[in-house]
Amino acid sequence: MPGQDFEELAVALAEMARDLLAQETLQSTLDRISEHAVELVDGCEAAGILTVRRRASGRGGYRHTVRTLACTDDLVEASDQLQEEVGEGPCFDATRDRREVLRIADMSDQAERWPLFTPRARELGIGSMIGFMLFTSEQNLGSLNMYSRSPGALTERSEQVGWLLASHAAVAFASARSGEDLHASIASRTDIGQATGIVMERHKVAEDQAFAMLSKASQDNNIKLRELARHVIDTGEISALRV
Template identity: 50%
Template sequence: MEWREYAAQMAELARDLLARESVQDTLDAIAAAAVNTIDGCDAAGILAVRKGRAVTLSSCGDMVEESDRLQGELGEGPCFDLALQGNDERTYRIADMTEAQPGWPRYAEAARTLGIGSMAGVLLYTDKEDFGALNLYSARPNTFTPEMATAGWLLASHAAVALSSARTIDQLQHAMETRHAIGEAMGILRERHHLSEEDAFNVLRRLSQHHNVKLHDVARQVRATRPDAD
């Protein structure tokens, strides 16, 4: 690998990821970048474990979703373990999947039927949170050398920062949309029932508590009662 060229690719990728418009778009771009920039990588995906269940957040290429499904179903596998608890290095590398894997015997057998020759993975994480594991797949054994695993770690480091930024932007956008919806709903109630701003908000709050529905969902329901609502 030409590291100067890879560094230039990482700089361009960092700009591209930060320009993505949503968390999902960022996740998809990360998986695609792994396939496009890491030598020998035939497929890549991002796996998270939520309440003990494997969830494929993004995938690029064949075998990813089936591999994730099998690991979740069997409760074992390198991606599952990494996403669930990590390890001291927060990475793994399996040079030859055709060899016995004592840690994941059932998954290893299933992986061979999927045509997986070698694997590597690294956690996507920042100081504040883990996003899941970025997993790399190759149909050929001995693809992911230590140098290739390092390339994956560099990619994941860039990706985690962009993902954290994208999640923050999504949260801010959602907060703004929620505030706008609540404001519109309050305006409808004030006009319809001649309420003060405080009383209109209290009506929304009581409906939310009584029906155990989030405030912004109550606001959307009120907005839907307008004669001109779509």
């Protein structure tokens, strides 16, 4: 939104907040956050959301894995995959150092900082980028990354607007994830309840005994209880369960 003044920006962010809260799924919320970044931040040509997780590897070491949650352009996913491949880059630094904002005005100047990532990032067409940590007082949710193919296109103004957008986005992200987790929890309890009822009817046992049978079968077969319950509901198969 080139040349936007404070009032225009406030209106745009308010409309964005309403739009994000109107989304019905977590994925649609993340997709819209990325799309709003392109629409509202000067110089932003592509945007995406990722998570970086530190996982143990062999011999006591560890490696970082990157997961792209949403993106508006293939450039975003290519950058995410490149950082995971070479094990360095702005998202890794932001995650490790817990930096709220990391702006790279000109990717060509970063060869000393990221010797493996920088030349290949330029080959991908990345001229400048900004990364924003998405967090609330209780959760670190990942990062929102904005890209331009032109060096110098993402300015201090872009950073200021992007930070405001990221703050709104983090709240919407957390709300959508909590809602999805709650929905999944309710669905799981419902499935387990239905499966318990099927076992009660087939084996002519009380509710607590039917639930114990499901739990034991889950442990014996190394299957999550909710997955076993869904299987019982879908197929009616309870032959593996014993009184």
